[in-house]
Amino acid sequence: NNFPTAAGLASSASGYAALVSALGVLFDLPESTSDLSRVARVGSGSACRSMFGGFVAWQAGVSNDGHDSFAVQVAGHNHWPELQALILVASDKKKAISSTAGMQTTVETSELFAERVRTVVPKRMDAMQRAIAERDFAAFAEITMRDSNQFHAVCLDTYPPISYMNDTSRSIVGLVHAFNDARGRIAAAYTYDAGPNAVIYALKDDMRHLVELFTYCFPRDEAMLPEAFYPDPFAIFDSADQVGQRLTDPSTARLAEAAGKFPSGSVCRIIHTEVGDGPRVLPASDSLLDHAGMPKRAKA
Secondary structure, three states, X not given: OOOOOOOOOOHHHHHXXXXXXXXXXXXXXXXXHHHHHHHHHHHOOXXXXXXXXXXXXXXXXXXXXXXXXXXXXXXXXXXXXXXXXXXXXXXXXXXXXXXXXXXXXXXHHOHHHHHHHHHHHHHHHHHHHHHHHHOOHHHHHHHHHHHHHHHHHHHHHOOOOOOOOOHHHHHHHHHHHHHHHHHOOOOEEEEEOOOOOEEEEEEHHHHHHHHHHHHHHOOOOOOOOHHHHOOOOOOOOOOHHHOOOXXXXXXXXXXXXXXXXXXXXXXXXXXXXXXXXXXXXXXXXXXXXXXXXXXXXXXX
């Protein structure tokens, strides 16, 4: 994948999902995708959700052997085509505390965690599934941000406390709320996993202005080419030279001017994407290996 490894962006999810899916095809396994998701989560919890495309829920289950803890698809990838995501990589370095080790400590020491599991998460799961079904972005966004905030509050309630977010992470939170205030509605949402890197959700019409805002406020390191910093897959800009320079909306321009520019390189890369369709078998022409099983593009 093109995500930094062990940096709090579920980099293991796609890898384990691809591996388990490939083994399922290779051995012609009769199991359903939900059944195979049980296998994928052994390698990485997040991978069970990545077995499907679209919007996916991980069922907690109640059995001690975990057989009823698996993933189910809530909606297909075409269900909400306007929804897009912007990933702001605030650090691509390996984090000091792994997700697994951090969660184990949280379970053992955080009093807030037990309450979160018992009452908060089940209610939010139901509310989130309704928001997705109804394509209610305001509800989707608020639940997303509130749950991210609470997750990191639980991390701080862990003993010793765990702080995954950094100053750049917190600045992005402030910018998202300022962006929503400027537009008079909830137009964007942030969420953070166990790391400092932000995932921003917005609908297509608002995402353009968010890209302009973030590329302006978080300029690239001059040593990095514009197309490497932000490849612009949705053609937001007319040319790579405009990345970080163009602010077409007056309210966004005023917000950017008030926020100012953060030190270059505070965000080292921006990934712009949308809801995907999950693992799939590619044609042989797309294989990374030749007929002898050797890499086609091995470095000398």
